[in-house]
Amino acid sequence: MENALLLKAIIANAIDGIITIDERARVESINPAACKLFQYEPEEVIGNNISMLMPQPDRGHHDEYIGRYQKTGHAHIIGIGREVMGLKKDGTKFPFRLGVSEVQYSGRKIYTGFIHDLSREKQAEETLKEYASQLEELVEQRTISLKHMVDELRSAKEEVSQSLEKEKELGLLKSRFVSMASHEFRTPLSAVQLSASLIDKYAAPFDNPNITKHVAKIKNSVANLTGILNDFLSLEKLEAGKVEASFQQFDLVKLSEEITEEMQLIAKQDQNIIYQHTGTESMVRLDPNLLKNCVINLVGNAIKYSGENTFIQFNTEVSKGMCTITVQDNGIGIPETDQKHLFEAFFRAHNTGNIPGTGLGLNIVARYASLMSGRIDFKSDVNHGTIFTISIPLS
Structure with a gap:
């Protein structure tokens, strides 16, 4: 008696649903967890065929499943530990894992179904699939974007390489020109500077302020131009790393x-x-x-x-x-x-x-x-x- 009460308490408080049916597939008992899953009161289910809790096509073939189970001892469709669909009172379907066992009781067979709701797991799986799909799409987009970027970088690299080659050529030409111009201009400037000094010397006895003034202008101009040439030549040497x-x-x-x-x-x-x-x-x-x-x-x-x-x-x-x-x-x-x-x-x-x-x-x-x-x-x-x-x- 005490063991029976303990077993009844265990079934009543079980987290998973537990349903027992007879050989005709009529429900003999249903625990509170199963009632909550299917949204029925016990009296609405007990005495009725278990197929009322099944959506199509399982409902139409249920008797065939029971007969096959009785002959072979294997629940082909109902399955032991298989995933099946349940039908709630409001018509909504939900997935659950079903385990079926045969119990000999008072000279007759009773079939016990253990029902584990998979709604949350399936929802999590769908969410993961959705995330995976979004991730795959994002990866595909990023891959395409990266491919475009790589192509652009490759193209830019080629352009930069060409530009660098041209810049290098221009740099060499500039360096040669500056060096040549600086040296070529120095010779006539030196001649002008020397001539101005000689004019200044030969004109000294005449004491003509106009001659002195204009010679001074020539010397200043030559000095300014020489300074410019020196600056360009110095910069060219610095740029070429020659200093x-x-x-x-x-x-x-x-x-x-x-x-x-x-x-x-x-x-x-x-x-x-x-x-x-x-x-x-x-x-x-x-x-x-x-x-x-x-x-x-x-x-x-x-x-x-x-x-x-x-x-x-x-x-x-x-x-x-x-x-x-x-x-x-x-x-x-x-x-x-x-x-x-x-x-x-x-x-x-x-x-x-x-x-x-x-x-x-x-x-x-x-x-x-x-x-x-x-x-x-x-x-x-x-x-x-x-x-x-x-x-x-x-x-």
Whole structure:
């Protein structure tokens, strides 16, 4: 009695549905889980043929299935552990896994069906299939997109390769032209410069101010054109990687004094270059040619962009393993909007007007300083002048 009550409690509280039928396929019992699945009350099902819980075509062939099971002992269609469809009271279908067993009870056969609802599993499978389908579609789209991208990249690569070849050819032509033009122009310029000096010398006894004035113009024009050619030639060598720093020991003060004396000769009327060195050390190990070019360029700009009757301060300092060179003027200054472009090749500030120049000088200075592991900085105010500072480590 106690075992029967326990078995009844187990069946009543089972998660899966449990239905028993007799040999005529009439329902003898149905547990609460099965009632909930099929949406029936027990009295609506008990005594009726089990086929009421089956959709077509299983309903029409149910008796045939039962007869076959009785003869062979195998549930061909109903199946043990097979997936079948159930029919709810409201007409909706749902999938479930059915297990059937035969029980001998009181001299007769009872068939017990164990029903495990598969609705959630099937829904999850459908969701996964949908995700898989979407993923396959997305992968296909991405594959096509990547194929197009690869084709475009291949085409772009070919175009870039062709462009690089053309650019390389143009670079070589440009390099040859600049080199040739620079050297070819130097010869007539030297002749013009020499002729102007001779005219100046031979005209001295006549003391004619007009001759002196025009000869001076010729010399200035020649000097400007020579400077332009030098800038182009320097840039061409830098672009071609032909410039390398050649470090050697030299006296910074002596070199600076020579530069000051040389630049004072081309200064404007009553322009004075004031040179001063700070510190007791003057011997440095740098590239004297690169350094000289940097200083000449900066002092030349100070002369060019400052007026007459002005001072240009040129300072050097050697201390704490650093060589510092400063050139300061009180000229036109650099507009703030132009300062970020100052070291770009061919760039000139908007306030330079008719003052001659190529826009290459500061670009070359910055690159020469970089070749010596140094850098160039500046501060500038319009109409108040500019301070350029070159800092180079001496390690």
